[in-house]
Amino acid sequence: MCGIIGYCGHRPAVPVIVEGLRRLEYRGYDSAGVAFLQGKDLVTVKAEGKLANLENKLAAQNVYQATSGVGHTRWATHGLPTEKNAHPHLDASRAIALVHNGIIENYQDLKKELVAAGVRCVSETDTEILAQLIGFYLKEEGSLAEAISRALSRVEGSYAIVVVSRENPGMLYAARKHSPLVMGVGVGENFLASDIPAFLPYTREVVFLDDGEMARIDAGSWQVMDAATLEPIAKEVRHIAWDVSAAQKGGYKHFMLKEIFEQPRVIADCLAGRVDRNSGRVILPELEAAEVPERLFIVACGTSYHAGLWGMYLMEQWAGIPTRVEIASELRYRDPILGPGDTVLAISQSGETADTLAGIHLAKARGARVIGLCNVVGSSVAREADLVVHTQAGPEISVASTKAMCSQLALLTLMALAFGQRKGVLPEDAAKNCVPGLEHLPAALDAALPGMRQRARELCRVYAEARSFLYLGRGLCFPLALEGALKLKEISYIHAEGYAAGEMKHGPIALIDPKFPTFALAPIDSLYPKVKSNLQEVQARGGKIIALTQPGGDLDVDHPWETPAAWGPLASFMLLPALQLFAYEMADYLGKDVDQPRNLAKSVTVE
Numbered sequence: 001m002c003g004i005i006g007y008c009g010h011r012p013a014v015p016v017i018v019e020g021l022r023r024l025e026y027r028g029y030d031s032a033g034v035a036f037l038q039g040k041d042l043v044t045v046k047a048e049g050k051l052a053n054l055e056n057k058l059a060a061q062n063v064y065q066a067t068s069g070v071g072h073t074r075w076a077t078h079g080l081p082t083e084k085n086a087h088p089h090l091d092a093s094r095a096i097a098l099v100h101n102g103i104i105e106n107y108q109d110l111k112k113e114l115v116a117a118g119v120r121c122v123s124e125t126d127t128e129i130l131a132q133l134i135g136f137y138l139k140e141e142g143s144l145a146e147a148i149s150r151a152l153s154r155v156e157g158s159y160a161i162v163v164v165s166r167e168n169p170g171m172l173y174a175a176r177k178h179s180p181l182v183m184g185v186g187v188g189e190n191f192l193a194s195d196i197p198a199f200l201p202y203t204r205e206v207v208f209l210d211d212g213e214m215a216r217i218d219a220g221s222w223q224v225m226d227a228a229t230l231e232p233i234a235k236e237v238r239h240i241a242w243d244v245s246a247a248q249k250g251g252y253k254h255f256m257l258k259e260i261f262e263q264p265r266v267i268a269d270c271l272a273g274r275v276d277r278n279s280g281r282v283i284l285p286e287l288e289a290a291e292v293p294e295r296l297f298i299v300a301c302g303t304s305y306h307a308g309l310w311g312m313y314l315m316e317q318w319a320g321i322p323t324r325v326e327i328a329s330e331l332r333y334r335d336p337i338l339g340p341g342d343t344v345l346a347i348s349q350s351g352e353t354a355d356t357l358a359g360i361h362l363a364k365a366r367g368a369r370v371i372g373l374c375n376v377v378g379s380s381v382a383r384e385a386d387l388v389v390h391t392q393a394g395p396e397i398s399v400a401s402t403k404a405m406c407s408q409l410a411l412l413t414l415m416a417l418a419f420g421q422r423k424g425v426l427p428e429d430a431a432k433n434c435v436p437g438l439e440h441l442p443a444a445l446d447a448a449l450p451g452m453r454q455r456a457r458e459l460c461r462v463y464a465e466a467r468s469f470l471y472l473g474r475g476l477c478f479p480l481a482l483e484g485a486l487k488l489k490e491i492s493y494i495h496a497e498g499y500a501a502g503e504m505k506h507g508p509i510a511l512i513d514p515k516f517p518t519f520a521l522a523p524i525d526s527l528y529p530k531v532k533s534n535l536q537e538v539q540a541r542g543g544k545i546i547a548l549t550q551p552g553g554d555l556d557v558d559h560p561w562e563t564p565a566a567w568g569p570l571a572s573f574m575l576l577p578a579l580q581l582f583a584y585e586m587a588d589y590l591g592k593d594v595d596q597p598r599n600l601a602k603s604v605t606v607e
Contacts, residue, residue: 002072002073002074002075002087002099002100002101002194003021003024003025003072003073003101003193003194003195003198004024004070004071004072004099004100004101004160004162004181004192004193004194004198005017005020005021005024005070005071005072005162005191005192005193005194005198005199006068006069006070006071006099006162006164006172006174006191006192006193006217007020007068007069007070007172007189007190007191007192007199008067008068008170008171008172008189008190008217008218008219009067009068009186009188009189009190009219010067010188010189010219011067011189012063012064012065012066012067013036013066013067013068013069014034014036014058014063014064014066014069015063015064016202017034017036017069017070017071018034018051018054018055018058018071019201020071020191020193020198020199021034021051021054021071021072021073021198022051023195023197023198023200024073024193024194024195024197024198025050025051025073025596029050029051029073029074029075029596030048030049030074030075030076030081031046031047031048031049031073031074031076031081031082031083031085031086031087032046032047032050032051032053032054032071032072032073032074032086033045033046033047033054033071033072033074033086033087033088033099034046034054034058034063034069034070034071034072034088035069035070035071035088035090035097035099035164036063036066036068036069036070036164037066037068037069037164037166037169038062038065038066040166041094041166042090042094042095042096042097042164042165042166044088044090044097045057045058045061045063046083046086046087046088047083047086048081048082048083048086049081051073067170067219068164068169068170068171068172068218068219069164070088070097070098070099070162070163070164070172070192071088071099072086072087072088072099072100074086074087075601077103077126078103078107078124078125078126078127079123079124079125080124084122084123084124085123085124085125087099087100087127088131088164089123089125089127089128089130089131090131090135091131091132091134091135091136091138092119092120092132092135092136093135093139094166095135095138095165095166095167096131096134096135096138096144096163096164096165096166097131097163097164098127098130098131098134098161098162098163098164099127099161099162100127100130100159100160100161101159101160101161101179101180101181101194102157102158102159102160102177102178102179103126103157103158104126104127104129104130104155104156104157104159105156105157106154106155106156106157107126107129107130107157110129110130110133110154110155111129114129114132114133114136117136119132119136126157130151130155130159130161133151133154133155134147134148134151134163135147137150137151144163144165144167144168144173145173145214145216145225145230146230148161148163148173148175148214148227149214149227149228149230152175152177152214152227152228153228155177157177157178158177158178158179158354159175159176159177159178159179160174160175160176160177160179160180160181160194161174161175161176162174162181162192170218170219171216171217171218172192172216172217172218173214173215173216174192174209174214174215174216174217175209175213175214175215175227176209176210176211176213177211177212177227178211178354178357178380179194179352180194180195180350180352180379180380181193181194181209181215182194182195182196182206182207182208182209182378183206183207183208183209183215183217183222183224184196184198184199184200184202184203184205184206185203185205185206185207185222185237186199186202186203186205187203188219188220189202189203189219190217190218190219190221190222191203191217192215192217196240196395197395197397200240204239204240204241205237205238205239205240206237206238206239206240206378207222207224207235207236207237207238208235208238208378208383209224209235210383211380212226212227212228213225213226213227213233214226214227214230238377238378253588254398254584254588254594254595255397255398255595256398256400256402256491256580256584256594256595257584257594259396259397259398259402259403260402260403260449260577260580260581260584261449262394262403263402263403263406263445263449263573263577264441264442264443264445264446264449265442266391266392266393266394266403266406266407266410267406267407267410267438267441267442267445267573268442269392269393269394269407270391270392270393270407270410270411270414271410271414271438271439272392274414275414275435275438275439277435277439280431280432280434280435280436281421281435282414282417282418282421282435283418284389284414284415284418286387286388286389286390287371287387287389287415287418289387290343290369290371290386290387292319292321292419292422292423293321293342293343293369293419294321294322294341294342294343295321295322295323295341295342295343296315296321296322296323296324296342296343296344296345297323297324297325297326297331297336297338297342297343297344297345297363297368298311298312298323298324298325298326298344298345298347299326299328299331299344299345299346299347299356299359299360299363300325300326300327300328300346300347300348300353300356301327301328301329301348301353301355301356301604302401302486302604303349303401303404303405303483303486304347304348304349304353304356304401304404304405304408305325305327305328305347306405306479306480306482306483306486307347307405307408307409307412307479308325308345308347308412309325309478309479309482310409310412310476310479310480310572311323311325311345311408311409311412311413311415311416312324312325313475313476313569314412314413314416314569315412315415315416315419317416317427318416318417318419318420318425318426318427318430319416319419319420319423319425319426320420320423320425321419326359328346328353328355328356328358328359329355331359331362332355332358332359332362336362336366338362338363338366338368339366339367339368340366340367340368341368342363342366342368342369343368343369343370343371344359344360344363344368344369344370344371345370345371345373345415346359346360346363346370346371346372346373346374346381346385347373347374347408348372348373348374348379348381349374349375349376349391349393349396349401349404349408350374350375350376350379350602351372351374351375351376351379351380351381351382352376352379352380352381353381353604354604355604356381357380357381357384360372360381360384360385361384364384364386369386369387370384370385370386370387371385371386371387371388371389372384372385372387372388372389373388373389373391373408373411373412374388374390374391375390375391375392375393375394375396375404375407377390389411389415391404391407391408391410391411392407393406393407396602397595397602398594398595398602399490399595399596399597399600399601399602400487400490400491400583400594400595400597400600402577402580405483405576406573406576406577409572409573409576410438410573413434413438413569413570417430417434417435429568430568433567433568434567434568434569434570436567437566437567437568437570438570440566441566441570441573444564444566444574445564445573445574445577447564448563448564448574449577449581452563452577452578452581453581453585455561455578456578456581456582456584456585457585457589459546459559459561459582459585460582460585460586460589461589462559463517463544463546463586464586464589464590466494466515466516466517467494467495467515468494468495468496468497468511468516469485469488469494469495469496469497469516469517469518469519470496470497470499470508470511470512470516470517470518470519470543471484471485471488471496471497471498471499471518471519471520471521472498472499472500472501472504472518472519472520472521472531472534472535473498473500473501473520473521473531474500474501474502474527474530474531475525475527476569476572477521477522477523477527477531477572477575478498478499478500478501480521480572480575480576480579481498481499481500481501481519481521482498483498483576483579484496484498484519484521484579484582484583485497485498486498487579487580487583487584488582488583488586490583490597490600491583491584491586491587491592491594491597492583492586492587492590492592493590493592493597493598494586496519501520501530501531501534502530502534504534504537504538505537509537509538509541512538512541512542512543513541513542513543514542514543514544516543517543517544517545517546518535518538518543518544518545518546519545519546519547519548519579519582520534520535520538520545520546520547520548520557521547521548521575522535522547522548522549522553522555523548523549523550523571523575524549524550524552524553524565525568525571528553532555535547535555535557539557544558544559545557545558545559546558546559546561546582547559547560547561548561548563548575548578548579549561549562549563550562550563550564550565550571550574551564551565552565561578563575563578
């Protein structure tokens with residue numbers, strides 16, 4: 001969950017590191033710290049709370065001599081978010097400092113060994129144990145690379161680490177297992193980071209590290225090796241097309257708002273090169289070599305899980321593929337009936353979600369084929385899946401996912417179309433109308449978004465005192481209701497629950513009263529009369545209603561909210577931003593930290 005950056009080069013290292021941490025603060029923000037060499041001393045400066053607290057501490061010190069160092073912004077997993085538990089962590093002799101993302105599962109056993117050997121531990125974290133272990137082995141091995149390798153052989157769990165050493169000035173070592181870590185290759189400088197935006201102002205040349213690899217960098221060179229054997233590994237340097245402006249707010253008040261308004265472009269980018277306008281056929285080169293699934297398991301977490309639920313409807317209706325959607329954290333601890341002949345579609349924005357990766361490992365162990373659907377090129381999901389489809393949404397900085405889900409829905413639509421076409425079962429209506437409808441969406445949504453934001457702003461002021469919300473939808477709108485409720489919970493801290501509208505009478509209707517509002521999704525489709533009936537049940541009990549609908553409806557509710565018409569399932573691409581904007585405007589009106597909501601982090605890279 002944490003943000004890591006390491007730098008070796010010709011610039012003053014600490015300002016570069018702090019700037020990189022600012023771009024990574026979305027990954028964790030309960031404490032931050034840096035480590036660097038000052039003369040022959042290894043110096044650490046740490047602070048509880050947000051990055052500004054660390055910057056205030058650094059302002060009182062002379063930090064401009066160091067040309068290499070490491071930095072970290074933390075999301076706590078072991079130990080309270082205090083300065084003592086903040087990274088970097090030192091070994092007992094202050095020979096090395098280490099930053100870490102992940103969880104060392106057997107740290108208690110290792111700690112007992114170290115304490116028995118006379119090592120004094122000062123924090124509550126699992127990370128310090130790894131730093132102490134490396135320092136302990138360094139005294140025996142003499143070589144930092146060998147000490148790191150030996151320590152990692154003892155570790156169970158996940159890690160991305162970067163190590164700075166008192167005896168190796170101007171040099172950093174790093175390694176990863178089940179946590180993201182990338183290398184930035186510059187001119188006279190090199191970088192290590194948990195995510196590309198940390199060093200994007202300086203270089204777009206990137207090396208993606210894989211599990212079980214160790215890297216060494218200095219200002220003028222880099223090397224990747226096997227972490228166990230220390231044998232060199234050849235790696236490809238890849239060019240990142242997007243620039244630093246893509247990771248900045250672009251004039252919007254929050255990243256979340258910017259990313260909501262980027263969704264028209266996201267849809268257009270998802271379609272680029274993937275549809276044949278003349279024939280109306282979908283072209284997915286990534287899946288051309290794959291057979292159409294006989295049975296599909298969609299595995300995901302959070303917002304990606306809601307996208308998977310939405311995609312299930314299209315996979316079954318358009319492609320005739322029996323489809324199940326699984327919460328990854330549940331699947332990994334079951335004994336699912338899964339094996340050769342089955343296909344698992346793993347959905348993850350970051351491509352580093354720990355539970356989803358565990359689902360991939362389970363599926364592959366059972367002989368199932370795995371398709372990855374993710375946003376980040378070179379991520380763990382992309383590398384570990386048999387086939388991968390990239391959503392191409394660009395960097396998403398806000399913790400609350402918006403444009404990533406939009407891109408996932410777009411690709412799930414294209415996949416369902418492609419599979420239906422290949423099987424020869426695609427309904428005529430979808431074959432005729434879906435591709436033209438998709439191509440019309442970016443312009444239509446772009447035109448509609450300002451009005452949607454204004455309506456969301458009006459409604460949030462009416463309902464700002466609500467303590468709970470009920471979100472209702474049927475069919476494709478049920479997953480959207482779940483997502484709308486999740487967004488409101490995530491960033492405004494208002495309790496909300498998403499329900500299938502037909503389940504109202506099976507319990508939730510007991511909650512309805514004038515102070516318990518309902519947010520309904522009611523597009524003009526075949527289920528519209530059923531939703532109307534459900535809303536009448538709400539009104540009969542005095543419940544207030546916001547209803548997202550389309551032109552031509554006849555809903556008599558407290559606050560109808562019309563969104564532009566779109567063909568069939570594509571109405572979801574109009575409803576989703578409205579849900580996101582309502583949650584955004586509510587959170588902003590209530591003064592919440594929209595981009596960094598409490599207790600949450602962007603990429604859930606630990607269990």
